[in-house]
Amino acid sequence: MRQFTISILVFCACFTTYGQVKVNPNGKFFNYNGTNIYYEDTGTGEPLLLLHNFFNTADCWKPYVEVYSKQYRTIAVDMIGHGRSDIYKKDDLHFRHEDYAKMIFALLDSLKLNNLNAIGASSGGMTLLYLNCIQPDRFKTVITIGAQIYYSKQCREWVTKTGLNEFMEWAKYHGPEKQEYLARVFWEFRKFYGDPSFTPDILGTIRAKWLVVQGDNDEPVPLQNAIEMHQYIPNNQLWIVPDGGHLPHLIPAFQPEFLRVSLEFLNGKWDGKD
DSSP states (O other), rough: OOHHHHHHHHTTTSSSSOOOOOOTEEEEEEEEETTEEEEEEEOOOOEEEEEOOTTTOGGGGHHHHHHTTTTTTEEEETTTTTSSHHHEEEEOOOHHHHHHHHHEEEEEHHOOOEEEEEEETTHHHHHHHHHHHHHHEEEEEEEEEEEOOOOOOOOOOHHHHHHHHHHHHHHHGOHHHHHHHHHHHHHHHGGGGSBBBHHHHTTTOSSSSEEEEEEETTTOOOHHHHHHHHHHSSSSEEEEETTSSSSSGGGGGGHHHHHHHHHHHHHTTTTOOO
């Protein structure tokens, strides 16, 4: 759990007071059936959608947006219930990535964005899987980090072992109401089956160029998950990060390497490589 915890602590260090995630100058809100979703729209060029992991916010992409936005129009979203985005269905502790994907589609429709590039971490990556399986023609190039095509026994056992109290710590920077909600939602993942659940035939419908990224010592997600994504997504590359943990892109020392490789992949420099 060490690398995952380090990544969460790096994120938490961005805040000086609990529950005060500020709206940045390029921040905007999109209303989805009464639920406000926060996103930041930066730069010009081809669109690049950025979806963070559970417990995080769009702020985690800041080191990357500074570079990506010189070439791309970056759209970094606060996941529902996180940071500046509203909680969706407060009485429902079952977080459904497919529901979140529908919200992202509504946001993209409002911005009239197509032919998208995208990067998503963990839950953000699972949301990208839904987005690409539902509308495969809408995406051009995708990078997922620590994403899962199903909740494995290893993942459910990791959630159980880590425990609700630890999740309360990870969520406290979102403010008291969201802290309780996010911790309990994540705790419910230990029981989850069926979301996500991507079979080989469904993964075979994906048309975007895809880079599967996973640490070789990812505690929540077994390496077999990345291998199966690599096996069944038609046009993909696999990058196993030594000692990368669950979220290698959030490790400060590794960020320059991730930035270099992600830009190479987004810009087509890996095209034609085996």
